[in-house]
Amino acid sequence: MAARVGTTTDTGRPLPRITDPQKIAPQDARTLTQLFLERLAVIEEGTAEYQYARNTLIEMNMSLVRYAAGRFRSGNGQTMEDVVQVGVIGLIKAIDRFEISREVQFTSFAVPYIVGEIKRFFRDTSWAVHVPRRLQEARAELAKATEELHTRLGRAPRVAELAALMNLSEDEVVEAQIAANGFTSASLDASISQDPDDHETALAEVIGVEDPAFELVENFHTLAPLIAELGERDRLILHLRFVEELTQAQIGERLNISQMHVSRLISRIVAGLRSQMLVTR
Structure with a gap:
């Protein structure tokens, strides 16, 4: 200064x-x-x-x-x-x-x-994800207890042994062990290959899988406004068939029309929605 x-x-x-x-x-x-x-x-x-x-x-x-x-x-x-x-x-x-x-x-x-x-x-x-303070403190105590028992027993301590030393329940020890996983994190782009001659494999390639539910959610969001534009009878037919899961014969009885007519209506409605979804995408 x-x-x-x-x-x-x-x-x-x-x-x-x-x-x-x-x-x-x-x-x-x-x-x-x-x-x-x-x-x-x-x-x-x-x-x-x-x-x-x-x-x-x-x-x-x-x-x-x-x-x-x-x-x-x-x-x-x-x-x-x-x-x-x-x-x-x-x-x-x-x-x-x-x-x-x-x-x-x-x-x-x-x-x-x-x-x-x-x-x-x-x-x-220092924590990669947020955890309650009590679990942060429990992690530190868990590390000390694990090291002490490992030295004393010559092997990795069991949950019951840790619980006895830490004066906690076994559930609390397990909770602390799970919380300890949040202390550090690894990048999904990190290489996990140990051999320099091998092709570098990113962590995301090993633990990441494509979830088919993502496409299903996207389809629902695309389909909802298209269904809203249908006429009242078409929406009712879709509801009876795909929500209440009635057979075509049961739908025909409900609407006082033939099963063949119901089949043609469902085919027409579904084909129309499919074509509109393809255009929307």
């Missing part, structure tokens, strides 16, 4: 001018943090003095954020820069909510805010 000019609080006591807050030694940063927090509490919010004090506090305590972010280095797919940026949000919340009257060290107060914000970030972004 660029150098700032000195400012004066409501009491007339000036805040020290700090050219590069992030380069201040940790011991000096703790002393200056206490001073700036005391002044921040009495400066009118929204003023240039308030903004200077708040911004300087943030920069002086960036080492806290980096320390907390360093504890979360893992294969979560997030860069350290992203984690630090999230941690800064926690630091800002701590600065805004800190009360001098509590007589606690700012470091002790701020670290839980920073860590909490980072944990929330990973909880909200």
Whole structure:
């Protein structure tokens, strides 16, 4: 941050001018943090003095954020820069909510805010699909219990064994196992071929199948307005034949016409609808 000019609080006591807050030694940063927090509490919010004090506090305590972010280095797919940026949000919340009257060290107060914000970030972004928080937490416990039992037993643990260790029902363990599948996902375009000499096969080619119901739904949507345009008797005949599933003889008795006439009418109606559907497509 660029150098700032000195400012004066409501009491007339000036805040020290700090050219590069992030380069201040940790011991000096703790002393200056206490001073700036005391002044921040009495400066009118929204003023240039308030903004200077708040911004300087943030920069002086960036080492806290980096320390907390360093504890979360893992294969979560997030860069350290992203984690630090999230941690800064926690630091800002701590600065805004800190009360001098509590007589606690700012470091002790701020670290839980920073860590909490980072944990929330990973909880909200690390899952490929959304699952309830209780299942996210259960997945973490399941992983620990599985590893512990695998080491102890020398084999993959059974559901009953996991349930006993985790103090959960077997149904809850199974639910957590299913939810764990949502933690990661694979692209349908990902290659699954293990042999470099083989033709690359995409995952979609293996797990994807054509669902005939899709065409059926499309046919229904195309057919509905065509049926609506038919005359009342034609719609009734279709309803009796294909909905109530009456025989042609039963339809003839219902309409007081011959079975042969019913057969000709059904053939004509169906042929007309088929030709219109072909034109519509």
